[in-house]
Amino acid sequence: MSDWTEKYRPTTLSEVRGNNKARDQLKEWAETWDDHRDAVIVHGSPGVGKTSAAHALANDMGWPMMELNASDNRQADVIERIAGEASKTGTLTAGGSGRRLVILDEADNFHGNADYGGSREVTRVVKNATQPVVLVANEFYDMSQSLRNACETIEFRDVSKRSIVPVLRDICRKEGVEFEDDALEKIAEDTSGDLRSAVNDLQAVAEEAERLTVEDVVTGQRDTTEGIFDFLDTLIKEEDAQGALQASYDVDENPDEMLNWIEDNVPKDYEGDELADAYEFLSNADRWLGRVRSTQNYSFWRYATDNMTAGVAASRCEPKGGWTRYGPPSYWSKLGRTKGTRNTRDAIAERIAEREGTSVATARLEILPFLSAMTHHCKNRELTVQMAAIYDLDEAEVSFVTGSGKTTNKVQSIVEDAEQRRTEATVEHSGNAFFDAGEGDDGPQDSQDSEAEAVTESESGSRSSDGSDDTNGQATLAASSASDGESGPAADSDGETGSADANSEPDDDQSGLNDFL
Secondary structure, eight states: OOOHHHHTOOSSGGGOOSOHHHHHHHHHHHHTHHHHOOEEEEEESTTSSHHHHHHHHHHHHTOOEEEEOTTSOOSHHHHIIIIIHHHHOOOTTOHHHHOOEEEETTGGGGGGGGGGTHHHHHHHHHHHOSSOEEEEESOGGGSOHHHHHTEEEEEEOOOOHHHHHHHHHHHHHHHTOEEOHHHHHHHHHHTTTOHHHHHHHHHHHHTTOSEEOHHHHHHHHHHHHSHHHHHHHIIIIIOOHHHHHHHHTTOOOOHHHHHHHHHHHGGGTOOHHHHHHHHHHHHHHHHHHHHHHHHOOGGGHHHHHIIIIIIHHHTOOSOOOSOOOOOOOHHHHHHHHTHHHHHHHHHHHHHHHHHHTOOHHHIIIIIHHHHHHHTGGGOSHHHHHHHHHHHTOOHHHHHHHHTOOTTOHHHHHHHHHHHHHHHHHHHHTSSOTTOOTTSSSSHHHHHHHHHHHHHHHHHHHTBOTTSSBOHHHHHHHHHHHHHHHTSOHHHHHHSOOHHHHHHHHHHHHHHHHHHHO
16 A cells, blocks of 8 residues: 555645645745745754655746755765755756756754754855745754855644544545544544645554544554554563563663663662662663664674673563653753753854864864853853854853853853954955054055055156166165064064065064964
8 A cells, every 4th residue: 555645745835724824925925936935944853844845846936946955965065966956057948937946855953963064065055046946844943053144944733633524534534444533633632733644644544444433543543653662561560671672672772761761760669779770781781772863783782781681681680560650851851951051052063163174073072161161150251252153142141151040141242242342353354354454544545655665766766867877776775675674673563664564564563463373
């Protein structure tokens, strides 16, 4: 049986369900693209129709598509070659005046490839694109700030139950599936706004039942959502080492998630020596998972699974009975509480990495802690201002690095001074990068006049009274200049010619650069 999510994917925007406002905004963006020429970020929860809407838009506009998704190589050179060229080049056979729609799916995952230049290259592509570009993302704030600022944004919200049920009903009629209305409503309610999951659940249950009932839906849901709790009972209370390992094969959790579940729930039944032994096995499992992350060798997963299942079961010293209230890992709630802080940290690290030419990991783990220690509570004010100016930090980001309160007057004044410093630097370097307008009072025009006068005097001094060139006179003048140049500091400051000034400028500039560094 074919995949129903693909078989019944919307072919036009009018078929996209549950996000009428976002759908209309996307169409308006496409129709007015020649006026603004901006890329657009379509973001929202998984399964709400973002990618389907982008495909439907291309069909409505008559634009050929080029799509780069999570399965493709997403390093900087590949992005430039595929998406970059597609965003610049139209096609003579395309509709809409030669337009081509470029779709970058799962654009929030480019953050994970920032060390390879992927994130920066996507930002450059969307800024320079001469073709419409749609970026599809689940987590809007996982994308870099520079990328978000370069695009328009359209949010797709979770699909309501009253929008999901008609879609499921229509699919059942087309597939010839008998159903109870309550069963479709149960599926729509359980999928929490994810239309794609609702269609997948409908297909999974319909393949096992001749007529779709509420009981079929509840049974299918229990098989998928309660599996981890049944496994915890089996692991902690019932099976031996071999039985616990075999039971883990039927759990739809990867080893990292399974470790979190076991780690949080083992202390509810184990104590004393058996708890210490269990945690030793969990520690070994965590080491193996660390090797997987560092080497990307997923064959090490088997050793992690052996330790966290067979090892924990073997640690049990006495029978366990009764009912235990197991719960989800506290690590998940911690991630939810710290999401905003982690987003701020990663945004600062990306900016540091981009400026310093290093990896995001290095910026986050090595550079950022040093900046935090040196600017703790903004005690080194000058360094804090310089840091805020160089990395373009706002008040919240300065507070994060320095550990100060977000609304303190000190932080606000530092950000204002940093903004003023950036403005002054922009003005200073808008002209000749090696010309220092602060030297002397004459200014650029007076300097040019002085050089012209020096050339005129040199020319007049090199001619004899009868108008002919006097080679000996030139030699005498050169010797005299050399002699004056050795006569002391006064000659250095007052007797330099235009040529001497030109030769001394690089030394002055280099000295200033060294002082700055």
